[in-house]
Amino acid sequence: MSVEDRRVKRLPREVREKQILDAAVRVFSEHGYHEASMDEVSEVAGVSKPMIYAYLGSKEDLFAACIRREAGLLLEAIVAGVDATVAPDMQLWMGLKAFFEFVGGNKQSWRVLHRQVISQGGPFSDEVLAMRSRAITLVDALLVGVATKRGMDEHAQKSTEAMSAALVGASESLADWWLDHPAVPTRTVVAWLMNLVWMGFGDLVEGNTWSPSDH
Amino acid sequence: MSVEDRRVKRLPREVREKQILDAAVRVFSEHGYHEASMDEVSEVAGVSKPMIYAYLGSKEDLFAACIRREAGLLLEAIVAGVDATVAPDMQLWMGLKAFFEFVGGNKQSWRVLHRQVISQGGPFSDEVLAMRSRAITLVDALLVGVATKRGMDEHAQKSTEAMSAALVGASESLADWWLDHPAVPTRTVVAWLMNLVWMGFGDLVEGNTWSPSDH
DNA sequence: CCGTATTCTTACTCCGGAGTAGGTAACGAG
DNA sequence: CTCGTTACCTACTCCGGAGTAAGAATACGG
Structure with missing residues (x-):
C-alpha cells in the first residue's frame, strides 16, 4: 500500500514547474489575480507552497510566468x-x-x-x-x-x-x-x-x- | 484663527457622500479595486474612515455605488x-x-x-x-x-x-x-x-x- | 438650557494570506 | 556507505488593510 498510496513524489523540476503553471493558470482564471491565493495554487498543483516560491518566485513572478x-x-x-x-x-x-x-x-x-x-x-x-x-x-x-x-x-x-x-x-x-x-x-x-x-x-x-x- | 484654520466641518450627509464617491472613483481608477485602500479613499475625501462605512457601507458597497x-x-x-x-x-x-x-x-x-x-x-x-x-x-x-x-x-x-x-x-x-x-x-x-x-x-x-x- | 439626533474622530481588533525558517527524505556519484 | 545535492514538507512569522468600539463635538427643537 505504501507504494500506491504514496503520492507520486520526487519529480524533476521541469515537470513540477509545468504542473504549477497549469494550476496557476486555472486558479487565476477562476478567481482573478488578487482573489487567488498561493495556498490554493499549491493545493491544485499538488505541491506545497514553498516549492512554488523556490521554483517560480513570488506571486507576481508566478502570474507573469503564466x-x-x-x-x-x-x-x-x-x-x-x-x-x-x-x-x-x-x-x-x-x-x-x-x-x-x-x-x-x-x-x-x-x-x-x-x-x-x-x-x-x-x-x-x-x-x-x-x-x-x-x-x-x-x-x-x-x-x-x-x-x-x-x-x-x-x-x-x-x-x-x-x-x-x-x-x-x-x-x-x-x-x-x-x-x-x-x-x-x-x-x-x-x-x-x-x-x-x-x-x-x-x-x-x-x-x-x-x-x-x-x- | 479658529474659524479659518478649522477644516470645513459638519457638512450634511448628501454632500459628504458625494465627496466620498468622487474620491473613491479617483482612487479606484488609479489603483484598481484591490490595490485601493479605504484609508486612501478617506484621506482623499478628507473624511475619516468610519464615515465611509457609516454612509456607504463596505468596500464592496462603495465600489458598487461608484x-x-x-x-x-x-x-x-x-x-x-x-x-x-x-x-x-x-x-x-x-x-x-x-x-x-x-x-x-x-x-x-x-x-x-x-x-x-x-x-x-x-x-x-x-x-x-x-x-x-x-x-x-x-x-x-x-x-x-x-x-x-x-x-x-x-x-x-x-x-x-x-x-x-x-x-x-x-x-x-x-x-x-x-x-x-x-x-x-x-x-x-x-x-x-x-x-x-x-x-x-x-x-x-x-x-x-x-x-x-x-x- | 437640556435632551436627542447627527456628524465626525482617534485608536484600536483581527484575519487572510504572502513569504520563510528549518528540517526530512530520496537520489546519484564516488 | 557517505557525502553532497536536489526535491519536498510542516509550521511558523508578520503585516497591510478591512472593519469597529466608544466617545467627542456640534446643531437644533422644545
Missing part, C-alpha cells in the same frame, strides 16, 4: 495559422480563425490573458500589452500594405493603427460574446467579423467613406 | 445625445459621439467602468455587464431595425447581436487607444469607427458578403 507562457502560445498559434503568401483578406481570415480556435480550445488561458491582465496596472500588463501591441502591429502591417498598394489617401492611412486597435478590440469582445454562445461554430463567428470589418475597410480603401449629413 | 453612478451618467449621456427621429446611421453616429465625448471628459470614470469591472467576477461585474448589455441591446435594436426593413436574410439577421457585441467592443478598445492618442479630435475617431463599422454593416445589408476562397 501570462508569458499563454501569450506566447496564443501568438504562436496565430502566426502558425497564417500563410503569409496568400492575399491580405485571406491572411486576416486565417489569423482570426486561428485566434478564435485558440480561444475556444483554451478558455482558461483566454480568461487569464484578457480579463485579468488589462485591469491590473502592475508589471503584468506590460507583458500582455506587449502581446496586444504585437497583434495590433500585425494587423496594422496588413492594413497598411493594402492601403499603400491601392493608393489610399494620407488621412485614411493615419487611421490604420486606430482601426487595428478597434479590430483587435472587436475580436476580443466577440470572443467574450462567443464564450456565452458556444453553439455558434467558429467559422461562422469569424465570417461575421470578417464581413463587418473587411467590407468596411474595403470601402474605406475604395474611397467610399461615410460622413454625417449635418453637424 | 459603478452605478458612473454607469448611469454614461448611459444618460448617450441617450441624451441621440435624436431617435433621425436616420439609423445618424443615430449611431450621435451615440458614438456622445460616448467618446463622455470618455474624453471623464477618463477616470471610464477607467473604473472599463478596466476595473470586467476582471472582478464579483457582484460588481453584474452592475456593469448590465449596462454593457443595455448598450449592446441599444445597438442591436438599431441594426435589427435596418436589417428587417431592408429585408436582410435570416442568417445575417442572426448575426446582429454578435455584431453589436463586436461594435461595442471595438468602441471600448478604440476608446482605450484614444486615451493614449489624445491629439486626435473626437469627431475623427468616431468617423473612423463609423466608416469601419457602418460601411461594413451596409455591405452586409446589401448582401455584399465576404467569404473565404478555399478552406
Whole structure:
C-alpha cells in the first residue's frame, strides 16, 4: 500500500514547474489575480507552497510566468495559422480563425490573458500589452500594405493603427460574446467579423467613406 | 484663527457622500479595486474612515455605488445625445459621439467602468455587464431595425447581436487607444469607427458578403 | 438650557494570506 | 556507505488593510 498510496513524489523540476503553471493558470482564471491565493495554487498543483516560491518566485513572478507562457502560445498559434503568401483578406481570415480556435480550445488561458491582465496596472500588463501591441502591429502591417498598394489617401492611412486597435478590440469582445454562445461554430463567428470589418475597410480603401449629413 | 484654520466641518450627509464617491472613483481608477485602500479613499475625501462605512457601507458597497453612478451618467449621456427621429446611421453616429465625448471628459470614470469591472467576477461585474448589455441591446435594436426593413436574410439577421457585441467592443478598445492618442479630435475617431463599422454593416445589408476562397 | 439626533474622530481588533525558517527524505556519484 | 545535492514538507512569522468600539463635538427643537 505504501507504494500506491504514496503520492507520486520526487519529480524533476521541469515537470513540477509545468504542473504549477497549469494550476496557476486555472486558479487565476477562476478567481482573478488578487482573489487567488498561493495556498490554493499549491493545493491544485499538488505541491506545497514553498516549492512554488523556490521554483517560480513570488506571486507576481508566478502570474507573469503564466501570462508569458499563454501569450506566447496564443501568438504562436496565430502566426502558425497564417500563410503569409496568400492575399491580405485571406491572411486576416486565417489569423482570426486561428485566434478564435485558440480561444475556444483554451478558455482558461483566454480568461487569464484578457480579463485579468488589462485591469491590473502592475508589471503584468506590460507583458500582455506587449502581446496586444504585437497583434495590433500585425494587423496594422496588413492594413497598411493594402492601403499603400491601392493608393489610399494620407488621412485614411493615419487611421490604420486606430482601426487595428478597434479590430483587435472587436475580436476580443466577440470572443467574450462567443464564450456565452458556444453553439455558434467558429467559422461562422469569424465570417461575421470578417464581413463587418473587411467590407468596411474595403470601402474605406475604395474611397467610399461615410460622413454625417449635418453637424 | 479658529474659524479659518478649522477644516470645513459638519457638512450634511448628501454632500459628504458625494465627496466620498468622487474620491473613491479617483482612487479606484488609479489603483484598481484591490490595490485601493479605504484609508486612501478617506484621506482623499478628507473624511475619516468610519464615515465611509457609516454612509456607504463596505468596500464592496462603495465600489458598487461608484459603478452605478458612473454607469448611469454614461448611459444618460448617450441617450441624451441621440435624436431617435433621425436616420439609423445618424443615430449611431450621435451615440458614438456622445460616448467618446463622455470618455474624453471623464477618463477616470471610464477607467473604473472599463478596466476595473470586467476582471472582478464579483457582484460588481453584474452592475456593469448590465449596462454593457443595455448598450449592446441599444445597438442591436438599431441594426435589427435596418436589417428587417431592408429585408436582410435570416442568417445575417442572426448575426446582429454578435455584431453589436463586436461594435461595442471595438468602441471600448478604440476608446482605450484614444486615451493614449489624445491629439486626435473626437469627431475623427468616431468617423473612423463609423466608416469601419457602418460601411461594413451596409455591405452586409446589401448582401455584399465576404467569404473565404478555399478552406 | 437640556435632551436627542447627527456628524465626525482617534485608536484600536483581527484575519487572510504572502513569504520563510528549518528540517526530512530520496537520489546519484564516488 | 557517505557525502553532497536536489526535491519536498510542516509550521511558523508578520503585516497591510478591512472593519469597529466608544466617545467627542456640534446643531437644533422644545
